[in-house]
Amino acid sequence: xxxxxxxxxxxxxxxxxxxxxxxxxxxxxxxxxxxxxxxxxxxxxxxxxxxxxxxxxxxxxxxxxxxxxxxxxxxxxxxxxxxxxxxxxxxxxxxxxxxxxxxxxxxxxxxxxxxxxxxxxxxxxxxxxxxxxxxxxxxxxxxxxxxxxxxxxxxxxxxxxxxxxxxxxxxxxxxxxxxxxxxxxxxxxxxxxxxxxxxxxxxxxxxxxxxxxx
Numbered sequence: 001x002x003x004x005x006x007x008x009x010x011x012x013x014x015x016x017x018x019x020x021x022x023x024x025x026x027x028x029x030x031x032x033x034x035x036x037x038x039x040x041x042x043x044x045x046x047x048x049x050x051x052x053x054x055x056x057x058x059x060x061x062x063x064x065x066x067x068x069x070x071x072x073x074x075x076x077x078x079x080x081x082x083x084x085x086x087x088x089x090x091x092x093x094x095x096x097x098x099x100x101x102x103x104x105x106x107x108x109x110x111x112x113x114x115x116x117x118x119x120x121x122x123x124x125x126x127x128x129x130x131x132x133x134x135x136x137x138x139x140x141x142x143x144x145x146x147x148x149x150x151x152x153x154x155x156x157x158x159x160x161x162x163x164x165x166x167x168x169x170x171x172x173x174x175x176x177x178x179x180x181x182x183x184x185x186x187x188x189x190x191x192x193x194x195x196x197x198x199x200x201x202x203x204x205x206x207x208x209x210x211x212x213x214x
Contacts, residue, residue, distance in 0.1 A: 046159045047145040051194040056157070057128035061095040061149045062104075062118070062186060070148040070187035072130050072196070077123040079104060081186035082114050082201055092118065097128075099152035113171050114201045130188055133195030135172055138162055146180055146200055148187035156184065174198055 058073040064085035071081030071094070085092055086106055094104045104118040138144065139162065146158040160178035167173065176189070180200060189198040 047143065047190065047192055047194075051190070051192065052145060052147070052157055054128065055130060055147055055188065055190050055194050056149075056155050057097050058130045059097065059147050059149045059155065059187060061151060063093045063095070064089050068183050069185045070183060070200075071118065072147075072186075072188045073128065074132065074196075075129050077120045078107070079118040079120070080188075080196075080199060081116050081118060082199065083109055083111065083116050084114075084182075084185045086116055094118065094120065095149070095152050097149070097152065115199060130190070130196045131194070133191055133193070133197045135174055135197045138174060138191065138197045140164065142191065144176065144189050144191055144197065146176070146178060146184055146187055146189055148181070148184035148200070150181075150183060156181065158184070160189075173201075 055072075060071050060073070060079060062069045062071045062079070062081050062085050064087070067085045067087070069082055069084040071079045074080050079094065086109065089106070091103050091105045093101055095101050102120055102122065104120045106116060107119040108117040110116070142162045144160055144162060146156075146160055148156045150156060158178050158180055160176040162174050163177050164175045165172065166175065174197075184200050187200045188196045189200060191197050
């Protein structure tokens, strides 16, 4: 009987077989997911542009002999600010959103709250005094915005969220996590309706600013 034998593959056949194997698509190995990295906190929600624009009309620049801060109208002749630019002075220069510069006298100071009331020598022709809300109604993680004026035409708007509530003596203080310039002191903190719920005050840490609830 005949004996069947198989011949070894030629070098050319071996080369073709290797080429076919190499051309086969490889199934990707799924990357293993881990939860080691901490989740980032969501960015603060922004207050609506039209609400911010209306509020900025009432925000002013307050300049003392050597220091500047922000402030805002609560009536045509009264402004609220902090004591930052008021050390040892009886009057300061106020620059409004329209570029007008006028003098304002220190009408009252509340050192424990780091707040001051200024009275203009002549009432300003404005219709944008800011309404006051209640800081007690602002919950943790509530969306707010810090407003400040750097010049007649330059402003700063910083979206932020309330992080904690605390007390400063008899007064309620809320903290927000935001990077604000020193000139933001005295500027209003507004809620989503444009009401003032606090005033920015100085802080020892630049990334955490407190504001006194109104």
